[in-house]
Amino acid sequence: MRTFAGIERSCVVIGVxxxxxxWETERWKAYMxxxxxTLVEIAEKLFDLDL
Known part of the structure:
Protein backbone atom coordinates (compact mmCIF):
# COMPACT_ATOMS: atom_id res chain seq x y z
CA MET A 1 0.00 0.00 0.00
CA ARG A 2 2.85 2.40 0.76
CA THR A 3 4.26 1.89 -2.74
CA PHE A 4 0.86 2.37 -4.39
CA ALA A 5 0.23 5.60 -2.46
CA GLY A 6 3.78 6.86 -2.98
CA ILE A 7 4.41 7.07 0.77
CA GLU A 8 8.05 7.21 1.76
CA ARG A 9 7.86 8.81 5.19
CA SER A 10 4.77 10.53 6.52
CA CYS A 11 1.15 10.18 5.52
CA VAL A 12 -2.26 11.70 6.17
CA VAL A 13 -5.26 9.53 7.04
CA ILE A 14 -8.59 11.05 6.02
CA GLY A 15 -12.08 9.79 6.81
CA VAL A 16 -14.41 10.32 3.84
CA TRP A 23 -2.33 10.09 1.30
CA GLU A 24 1.35 10.92 1.09
CA THR A 25 1.60 14.20 3.02
CA GLU A 26 2.92 16.40 0.20
CA ARG A 27 0.37 15.01 -2.28
CA TRP A 28 -2.39 15.79 0.21
CA LYS A 29 -1.17 19.36 0.66
CA ALA A 30 -1.03 19.86 -3.13
CA TYR A 31 -4.52 18.39 -3.54
CA MET A 32 -5.96 20.64 -0.83
CA THR A 38 -13.41 25.40 -5.18
CA LEU A 39 -14.29 24.92 -1.50
CA VAL A 40 -14.48 28.69 -0.95
CA GLU A 41 -16.74 29.04 -3.99
CA ILE A 42 -19.06 26.28 -2.72
CA ALA A 43 -19.21 27.87 0.73
CA GLU A 44 -20.11 31.26 -0.79
CA LYS A 45 -22.90 29.69 -2.86
CA LEU A 46 -24.30 27.96 0.23
CA PHE A 47 -24.16 31.23 2.17
CA ASP A 48 -26.04 32.97 -0.66
CA LEU A 49 -28.88 30.44 -0.32
CA ASP A 50 -29.72 32.14 3.00
CA LEU A 51 -30.85 28.94 4.68
Whole structure:
Protein backbone atom coordinates (compact mmCIF):
# COMPACT_ATOMS: atom_id res chain seq x y z
CA MET A 1 0.00 0.00 0.00
CA ARG A 2 2.85 2.40 0.76
CA THR A 3 4.26 1.89 -2.74
CA PHE A 4 0.86 2.37 -4.39
CA ALA A 5 0.23 5.60 -2.46
CA GLY A 6 3.78 6.86 -2.98
CA ILE A 7 4.41 7.07 0.77
CA GLU A 8 8.05 7.21 1.76
CA ARG A 9 7.86 8.81 5.19
CA SER A 10 4.77 10.53 6.52
CA CYS A 11 1.15 10.18 5.52
CA VAL A 12 -2.26 11.70 6.17
CA VAL A 13 -5.26 9.53 7.04
CA ILE A 14 -8.59 11.05 6.02
CA GLY A 15 -12.08 9.79 6.81
CA VAL A 16 -14.41 10.32 3.84
CA UNK A 17 -18.04 9.24 4.12
CA UNK A 18 -17.79 5.46 4.61
CA UNK A 19 -14.11 4.96 3.75
CA UNK A 20 -10.62 5.90 4.84
CA UNK A 21 -8.05 7.42 2.48
CA UNK A 22 -4.29 7.33 3.07
CA TRP A 23 -2.33 10.09 1.30
CA GLU A 24 1.35 10.92 1.09
CA THR A 25 1.60 14.20 3.02
CA GLU A 26 2.92 16.40 0.20
CA ARG A 27 0.37 15.01 -2.28
CA TRP A 28 -2.39 15.79 0.21
CA LYS A 29 -1.17 19.36 0.66
CA ALA A 30 -1.03 19.86 -3.13
CA TYR A 31 -4.52 18.39 -3.54
CA MET A 32 -5.96 20.64 -0.83
CA UNK A 33 -4.27 23.71 -2.27
CA UNK A 34 -5.80 22.90 -5.66
CA UNK A 35 -9.25 22.39 -4.15
CA UNK A 36 -9.14 25.41 -1.82
CA UNK A 37 -10.65 27.85 -4.32
CA THR A 38 -13.41 25.40 -5.18
CA LEU A 39 -14.29 24.92 -1.50
CA VAL A 40 -14.48 28.69 -0.95
CA GLU A 41 -16.74 29.04 -3.99
CA ILE A 42 -19.06 26.28 -2.72
CA ALA A 43 -19.21 27.87 0.73
CA GLU A 44 -20.11 31.26 -0.79
CA LYS A 45 -22.90 29.69 -2.86
CA LEU A 46 -24.30 27.96 0.23
CA PHE A 47 -24.16 31.23 2.17
CA ASP A 48 -26.04 32.97 -0.66
CA LEU A 49 -28.88 30.44 -0.32
CA ASP A 50 -29.72 32.14 3.00
CA LEU A 51 -30.85 28.94 4.68
Missing amino acids: MNRVEV KEKDD
